[in-house]
Amino acid sequence: MPKRFSASDYSEGILAGNRVRLSQAITLVESTLPSDQELAQQVLDAVLPHAGRSVRVGITGVPGVGKSTFIEALGLHLVREKGHRLAVLAVDPTSQRSGGSILGDKTRMNELAAHPQAFIRPSPAGRSLGGVTRSTREALLLCEAAGHDVIFVETVGVGQSETAVHGMVDFFLLLMLAGAGDELQGIKKGIMEMADAITITKADGGNELAARRARAEYQNALHLFPLAPSKWSPEVTISSALTGQGVPDVWQVLEKYVAQTRASGYFAQRRQEQNLHWLHETIRQSLETQFYARPAVQQQLAALEQAVREGRQSAFGAAGQLLGL
Ligand SMILES: Nc1nc2c(ncn2[C@@H]2O[C@H](COP(=O)(O)OP(=O)(O)OP(=O)(O)O)[C@@H](O)[C@H]2O)c(=O)[nH]1
Ligand SMILES: [Mg+2]
Structure with a gap:
């Protein structure tokens, strides 16, 4: 079991130019574990000004x-x-x-x-x-x-x-x-x-x-x-x-x-636009992840997919039903 670092262990290491800590922090942002993602966001917030x-x-x-x-x-x-x-x-x-x-x-x-x-x-x-x-x-x-x-x-x-x-x-x-x-x-x-x-x-x-x-x-x-x-x-x-x-x-x-x-001024303007795009992209991705993670959605998705496949229900109607769960 690798040692678990705190957010400031990571951010201070990164800002000091510690390559091992940088590598470990990248591994953290790549992780899909919710606890890692939470820590990764704290690290990112801490280093963002730099x-x-x-x-x-x-x-x-x-x-x-x-x-x-x-x-x-x-x-x-x-x-x-x-x-x-x-x-x-x-x-x-x-x-x-x-x-x-x-x-x-x-x-x-x-x-x-x-x-x-x-x-x-x-x-x-x-x-x-x-x-x-x-x-x-x-x-x-x-x-x-x-x-x-x-x-x-x-x-x-x-x-x-x-x-x-x-x-x-x-x-x-x-x-x-x-x-x-x-x-x-x-x-x-x-x-x-x-x-x-x-x-x-x-x-x-x-x-x-x-x-x-x-x-x-x-x-x-x-x-x-x-x-x-x-x-x-x-x-x-x-x-x-x-x-x-x-x-x-x-x-x-x-x-x-x-x-x-x-x-x-284009250089700075483009970065601002990229940041905004990223904000909305992140929202879209997390809404989607949250949606598919809902137990009710997981229970009914297969049956509704089948109904849409067989033409018994419209895609729009089935989506509405799932989104209402
Ligand atoms: N003559 C010549 N050969 C080159 C040059 N640059 C690359 N090569 C050769 O072209 C081949 C492919 O080079 P890579 O750098 O691996 O190409 P790549 O685009 O990274 O390939 P992928 O990682 O597969 O996408 C290798 O055999 C290189 O030796 C060059 O400037 N001149
Ligand atoms: Mg290559």
């Missing part, structure tokens, strides 16, 4: 595009050259792999994982998108309170998790491969529209020319999208995580974005 001072970056792209290798290269640049403190989190609700994608990938992030200014945390395994999104967002706040001033949130660019990640970050980076059609890359137009920057990966060896061509194509394609509320025109770069070429350029684009949107 959170928020970071740049939050979403990173997405189809499996194999080179996300892990790129995060290792850019991450090392940030901690070594720029003196940043980086945290890498993941939203990977589909992962059945032990501990999620990042852990299986740690071989690709060896040096970064071992760096004292970097903190890497895999996606909680076996949870719904809503559950993973909530705990990742809370983990992000804990990392900020621990002094991490750059947060990467990685997700695999194939499903709905991009929208969830987009809703918790300041800047959204899409990794693409040259020489493969969009269909091949499984990237939907909606995901391209969310991107503040695209980098064409693996621009090395015989691939460089194709990468330059792809860059021009994507830049043109992005110009066709209406200007985003940020008033920022997304930029396309090419990079190789293998040689390191073009990797710092991606960070320069981000710094330009942050400077521009901070000056315009």
